[in-house]
Amino acid sequence: xxxxxxxxxxxxxxxxxxxxxxxxxxxxxxxxxxxxxxxxxxxxxxxxxxxxxxxxxxxxxxxxxxxxxxxxxxxxxxxxxxxxxxxxxxxxxxxxxxxxxxxxxxxxxxxxxxxxxxxxxxxxxxxxxxxxxxxxxxxxxxxxxxxxxxxxxxxxxxxxxxxxxxxxxxxxxxxxxxxxxxxxxxxxxxxxxxxxxxxxxxxxxxxxxxxxxxxxxxxxxxxxxxxxxxxxxxxxxxxxxxxxxxxxxxxxxxxxxxxxxxxxxxxxxxxxxxxxxxxxxxxxxxxxxxxxxxxxxxxxxxxxxxxxxxxxxxxxxxxxxxxxxxxxxxxxxxxxxxxxxxxxxxxxxxxxxxxxxxxxxxxxxxxxxxxx
Amino acid sequence: xxxxxxxxxxxxxxxxxxxxxxxxxxxxxxxxxxxxxxxxxxxxxxxxxxxxxxxxxxxxxxxxxxxxxxxxxxxxxxxxxxxxxxxxxxxxxxxxxxxxxxxxxxxxxxxxxxxxxxxxxxxxxxxxxxxxxxxxxxxxxxxxxxxxxxxxxxxxxxxxxxxxxxxxxxxxxxxxxxxxxxxxxxxxxxxxxxxxxxxxxxxxxxxxxxxxxxxxxxxxxxxxxxxxxxxxxxxxxxxxxxxxxxxxxxxxxxxxxxxxxxxxxxxxxxxxxxxxxxxxxxxxxxxxxxxxxxxxxxxxxxxxxxxxxx
Numbered sequence: 001x002x003x004x005x006x007x008x009x010x011x012x013x014x015x016x017x018x019x020x021x022x023x024x025x026x027x028x029x030x031x032x033x034x035x036x037x038x039x040x041x042x043x044x045x046x047x048x049x050x051x052x053x054x055x056x057x058x059x060x061x062x063x064x065x066x067x068x069x070x071x072x073x074x075x076x077x078x079x080x081x082x083x084x085x086x087x088x089x090x091x092x093x094x095x096x097x098x099x100x101x102x103x104x105x106x107x108x109x110x111x112x113x114x115x116x117x118x119x120x121x122x123x124x125x126x127x128x129x130x131x132x133x134x135x136x137x138x139x140x141x142x143x144x145x146x147x148x149x150x151x152x153x154x155x156x157x158x159x160x161x162x163x164x165x166x167x168x169x170x171x172x173x174x175x176x177x178x179x180x181x182x183x184x185x186x187x188x189x190x191x192x193x194x195x196x197x198x199x200x201x202x203x204x205x206x207x208x209x210x211x212x213x214x215x216x217x218x219x220x221x222x223x224x225x226x227x228x229x230x231x232x233x234x235x236x237x238x239x240x241x242x243x244x245x246x247x248x249x250x251x252x253x254x255x256x257x258x259x260x261x262x263x264x265x266x267x268x269x270x271x272x273x274x275x276x277x278x279x280x281x282x283x284x285x286x287x288x289x290x291x292x293x294x295x296x297x298x299x300x301x302x303x304x305x306x307x308x309x310x311x312x313x314x315x316x317x318x319x320x321x322x323x324x325x326x327x328x329x330x331x332x333x334x335x336x337x338x339x340x341x342x343x344x345x346x347x348x349x350x351x352x353x354x355x356x357x358x359x360x361x362x363x364x365x366x367x368x369x370x371x372x
Numbered sequence: 373x374x375x376x377x378x379x380x381x382x383x384x385x386x387x388x389x390x391x392x393x394x395x396x397x398x399x400x401x402x403x404x405x406x407x408x409x410x411x412x413x414x415x416x417x418x419x420x421x422x423x424x425x426x427x428x429x430x431x432x433x434x435x436x437x438x439x440x441x442x443x444x445x446x447x448x449x450x451x452x453x454x455x456x457x458x459x460x461x462x463x464x465x466x467x468x469x470x471x472x473x474x475x476x477x478x479x480x481x482x483x484x485x486x487x488x489x490x491x492x493x494x495x496x497x498x499x500x501x502x503x504x505x506x507x508x509x510x511x512x513x514x515x516x517x518x519x520x521x522x523x524x525x526x527x528x529x530x531x532x533x534x535x536x537x538x539x540x541x542x543x544x545x546x547x548x549x550x551x552x553x554x555x556x557x558x559x560x561x562x563x564x565x566x567x568x569x570x571x572x573x574x575x576x577x578x579x580x581x582x583x584x585x586x587x588x589x590x591x592x593x594x595x596x597x598x599x600x601x602x603x604x605x606x607x608x609x610x611x612x613x614x615x616x617x618x619x620x621x622x623x624x625x626x627x628x629x630x631x632x633x634x635x636x637x638x639x640x641x642x643x644x645x646x647x648x649x650x651x652x653x654x655x656x657x658x659x660x661x662x663x664x665x666x667x668x669x670x671x672x673x674x675x676x677x678x679x680x681x682x
Contacts (some may be wrong), residue, residue, distance in 0.1 A: 005383050005474045010465070147454060208460030211517070215424050218477045230531040 003218060007226025011200075015230060024196075025234065029188050029242045036187075037180045037250060047131055050077035050085040050094040057105035059146070063116070066142050072134050089121060096120045096131055100285060108146065151309040160228065170338045178253060181246045182333040183306040188242050192302070193235040193269050194293050197276030201227055202289040205280075220369055228273045235269045236262065255340030261333065264350055271357045275325070278364040300326045328353050377402045377527055377558040378423065381390055385418055385581075392418040393429070395582040400560060400574075405553045408562040409569045409670065410578030415455060416562035420531045420579075423560070424454045437526055450478070453525035455516045457532040460562065463505030467496055467515055470504050471522060478523035488555065489518045492548055510541035517548065518624075528552065530561040534568065544620050546571045566667035577670055584673045589666060596664035596672065598634040601642065604658040605649060614652055632668060635663035 015021050049067060053060050064358070067073045079085040085097045097119040106116040118135050122128035171178050196326050199332055203208040208271040213223060246252045276293070283289040303310070303317065304326035310318060326348045335349075343350070378400040385393040392428065393415045400406045403654045408416045421427040423434060425445040433440065461470045471493070485506040486493075496514050499507065502640050504515060513533060514527070520528060530549075549559055561572070569575045570589040575593070577584045583591065605611045608626065615624045615633055622634045640661050649657045666671075 003477055003479075006473070010462075010469070010473050013469065014462065014464055054630075182647060207463065208456060208458045209462055211426065211456050211458075212424055212454070212460045212474075216474070216477050217448055217449045217479070 004222050004226050004229075005222065007218075008229050011226060011230040015234070024192070025238060026241070029238060030245060032188055033181065033184055033242065033245050033249065035235075036184050044072055044127060044130055044134070046074045047072055047076050047096055047134070048076040048094045049096045049098055050079055050088050051075055052079045052085045052097060052099040054080075054102040055100050055104035059105040059108060062145075063100065063142055064098070064140075066138055066210045067135075068137060070134075071232045073138075073198055081252075083181050089119070094121075095127075098135075105188050115117065140181070177250050178338060179334070180260055181252045182337045183304075183330055185239060185242045185246065186304070186326060186330050186333055187301060187306065188237050189235050189265065189269060190272055191297065191330075192238050193231055193272040194276050194279075194297060196234070197228060197231045197292070198272045198279040198283075198293050199276075199286050200231070201277060201280035202224045202283055202286050204354075206285050220365070224277065224365065224368065228270075228277065231273055231276075232266070232269055235273075236265060239269075252337065254337055256336030256342070259342060260346070261336050264329065264332045264346065264353065267350065267353045267357055268325060268332075271325045271353060271360060274357065274361040274364045278360065278367060281364065281367040289370050300324050303327065306330060322352075327358075374566070375402045376400070377404065377455075377579045378434070378560060380419075380423070380434035383419070383422060383429050383434060384431045385415075385422065385427070385429055389582050393422070395432070396581070396583050397432075398576055398583060398586055400558060402459075402558055403553060405559045405561070405571075405573045406554050407569055407572030407575040407576055409564075409575050409619070410562075411564055413580075414578040415581040416578060417531055419578075419582060420454070420529050420560070420562060424452055424529050425449060442537060450523070451526040453520035453523070454530040454534055455520040455528075455530045457535060459512050459516060461512075461519060462503050464503055466498040466501050466503055467507070471518055475522045480523050482522065484523055485524045488524055488552075489521050493518045493520070501519060505667050509537055509542075513537055513545065514539070515629060517545075521552070527558045527560070530559065531538060531562065532562055534563060536563065564672060569666040573583065574590070575666070577673055579674055583654070585669075592666055592669045593664050596669050598664075598672065599637060599640075600662050600664050600668060601633045601635070601640070601645070602627070602630045602658075602662045603645075603649070604630045605631055605654040605655070606656050607654060609641060610652075611649070614649070618648060623671065627667070632662070632671065634668070645667070676677040 026282045051064050051067070053064060064075065068075045077085065077088050079088070082097070082099055085094070085099070088094045089097060097117075099117040099119070101115065101117070104114050104116065117133065118137070120128045120131050120135075144162075201210075204213065208214075243258070243261075247254065275296070279289055279292050283292055302308075303313070303321050303324050306326075308329075310321055310327055313321065332349050335346055339345075376399050376656065378398075380399075381397050383393050383396040384391075396415075396419065408414075408419065410416055418427065421558055422429050423436060423441065425441050427447050433442075435441065436448045437451055439445075439451075441448060462473070465473065471482055475485075492514050496507070496511050496518070499511065504512065507515065517530075517533070520530075534545055537545065542565075549561065549571075553559055561568075563569075569592070572589060574586060574588050575592060576586045585595075588597070603611065603615065606633065608629065612624055612631055615631055617623055618633075618640075620635050620640045622636060624634075625632050633645075642661070646657055646659055
């Protein structure tokens with residue numbers, strides 16, 4: 001036990017002597033939270049539209065101003081022919097074209113229905129879908145106004161019989177940051193644990209110190225524990241630090257029990273550290289370790305549900321995703337922080353992580369024994 | 373040399389196609405200073421890694437202080453000091469922290485065994501707050517030796533400890549080894565430098581994974597089967613070629629500014645050789661009969677064709 005404590009002490013000494021270490025621990029979380037949370041947003045603002053108003057009537061102008069009045073749109077261009085607008089779209093100056101055909105007003109009043117056309121740049125399918133949805137909403141809203149004006153109030157009362165009302169749960173204002181912050185925190189803890197632990201052990205190999213360690217009576221288990229515990233502590237600290245920043249800067253809700261978060265985090269970090277250990281046994285240099293970690297990290301992150309929801313992945317991907325430790329912790333973080341879930345709600349995720357931890361550490365240790 | 377400290381029997385180690393160790397056997401007595409001399413790639417490091425339990429042999433067995441390197445590797449790790457050829461202490465820890473670290477993982481303290489390392493450690497003590505990576509080559513080597521000695525090992529393995537160290541530090545280092553030997557520590561040292569062989573009690577000459585001979589340095593040179601002439605002349609390059617063509621010459625090697633000519637008894641007459649060289653337009657020809665040194669012996673051993681495979 002004394003030996004482990006001493007190795008931990010030595011490890012901390014080295015970590016804090018490493019000049020790039022303190023910035024990594026303190027600056028990276030702040031920068032990641034501030035930049036990623038603010039920048040990586042799906043909320044669409046300033047959709048640039050080009051309006052081709054061939055009707056030039058009062059009604060068509062009202063429709064245009066409806067778009068202009070929305071915070072999501074910005075009428076950046078008006079054209080007198082569709083060709084002209086298309087040209088702008090090709091240049092990448094507008095994201096959407098709204099074409100109002102000639103006789104729009106007349107048709108609307110006489111035949112009580114008329115058509116407009118949206119042309120949406122769909123290079124990013126998701127954005128295009130959202131743009132379409134927003135635009136349709138505006139159009140519906142506009143419809144209602146028109147109906148109210150043109151038809152007598154009795155009929156309006158009839159129309160109002162079926163009404164939809166929204167209520168967004170767990171994130172009532174649909175604040176994107178609230179959704180992102182827990183995810184970014186998971187990312188942060190993952191990067192710190194995976195890169196630092198894996199690289200650290202490989203470094204001993206690279207410098208040759210492992211040779212010197214191996215001829216000492218120190219036990220492999222002691223050595224591994226001495227290596228993993230410091231990073232485990234650092235990663236937990238990192239999580240606390242990140243949570244504090246998110247509370248202070250973004251005021252994200254913390255509905256659930258923080259103790260629960262840290263309980264899950266300690267298992268999760270252990271999984272990631274063991275993963276790092278495993279990587280260190282199959283690589284010989286820090287560069288190799290870095291590349292291998294990077295590969296896994298990219299796959300894990302993209303499939304973690306940080307940006308795209310896991311539930312909308314194809315079935316095979318969801319099955320595969322069971323091997324992704326990030327997915328479990330990402331869910332736990334969001335459920336506990338935003339929804340206030342208790343242990344019963346996350347227990348299946350939690351135990352999955354525990355099993356994961358048990359499997360991966362035993363593989364890593366077996367492999368480590370064989371190699372060293 | 374009554375009791376055996378390190379015993380190796382028929383060690384063979386193969387790395388893929390390369391035969392790193394080829395059926396090596398030897399015994400090292402307690403308190404002996406035993407040298408493995410051989411060029412790079414002779415298998416010295418592989419042998420040391422096997423003896424220090426870092427590597428498994430393919431065949432054969434060996435014991436250190438009676439402990440089997442495979443079965444009792446844990447015991448061996450308590451009684452061995454190993455200094456790898458490559459400096460492998462923590463470069464980002466200070467001199468003192470390194471020493472403290474190794475003392476602690478061996479379950480001891482610097483103070484407990486200070487006597488043993490005092491002579492060596494005192495030389496680097498003024499720099500004890502300096503990081504190990506910032507030390508000079510000689511100081512690094514002293515620190516590495518201190519760390520290898522901190523747990524008072526019975527057997528010390530030094531893998532090319534003097535490679536890359538200046539001549540003065542090398543001499544100093546061997547002085548230190550002699551002192552350690554006087555305390556009763558068995559020392560196994562490998563080196564590519566032939567001149568260091570004469571400082572060992574016994575030496576094993578290694579080449580291509582085989583031990584070619586094991587004997588005291590005196591025996592090695594005493595058993596030299598040939599006669600030697602040291603020949604000096606102005607134009608050493610042409611001299612070597614012409615000497616090789618001279619009848620009766622067994623072998624010719626350049627040794628610094630002179631050529632060593634080996635021949636069998638009575639084959640060459642000094643006067644005749646001198647005349648021959650002068651005829652070949654060599655100036656300032658100097659020929660002296662010399663006694664063989666370790667390097668001559670090594671060259672001679674390398675010339676002997678290896679025994680046919682069984």
